[in-house]
Amino acid sequence: MSAPAEDCLFCGIVAGDIPAEVLHRSERSVAFADINPAAPVHVLVVPARHIESAATLEAEDAEELADLLRTAREVARQRGIADSGYRLVFNVGADANNTVAHLHLHVLGGRAMTWPPG
Ligand code: 5GP
Ligand code: ZN
Numbered sequence: 001m002s003a004p005a006e007d008c009l010f011c012g013i014v015a016g017d018i019p020a021e022v023l024h025r026s027e028r029s030v031a032f033a034d035i036n037p038a039a040p041v042h043v044l045v046v047p048a049r050h051i052e053s054a055a056t057l058e059a060e061d062a063e064e065l066a067d068l069l070r071t072a073r074e075v076a077r078q079r080g081i082a083d084s085g086y087r088l089v090f091n092v093g094a095d096a097n098n099t100v101a102h103l104h105l106h107v108l109g110g111r112a113m114t115w116p117p118g
Pocket of ligand 1: 034100
């Protein structure tokens with residue numbers, strides 16, 4: 001595994017140096033509660049290895065990406081939203097309000113979502 005990126009908030013959470021409500025750890029991913037939830041269930045799933053964003057994914061990151069999706073499915077099941085439904089989001093860049101430069105998959109659920117998003 002590559003070394004954590006310096007000053008990366010989510011590398012700090014993965015390493016346990018920064019406190020978070022960790023809900024699930026898989027072979028390659030860590031899932032934790034979003035500190036500012038936008039829905040009754042709002043979980044972030046991140047690769048344990050530092051990958052900057054969905055826009056910088058390379059072929060060599062395929063296992064991480066597959067594990068993120070499997071972990072999101074497991075989190076949805078654990079949090080009881082697998083049947084009611086949920087939204088999976090990768091924000092990229094300024095217009096999408098991407099604020100943390102460590103790839104993270106938002107798992108949002110527990111209420112009906114509007115479409116299109118704001
Ligand atoms: P983005 O806008 O980059 O897609 O999402 C970043 C998410 O990280 C936001 O939903 C924000 O609430 C969450 N976040 C920011 N800082 C922290 C933190 O220190 N701990 C946790 N658990 N979530 C955070
Ligand atoms: Zn990182």
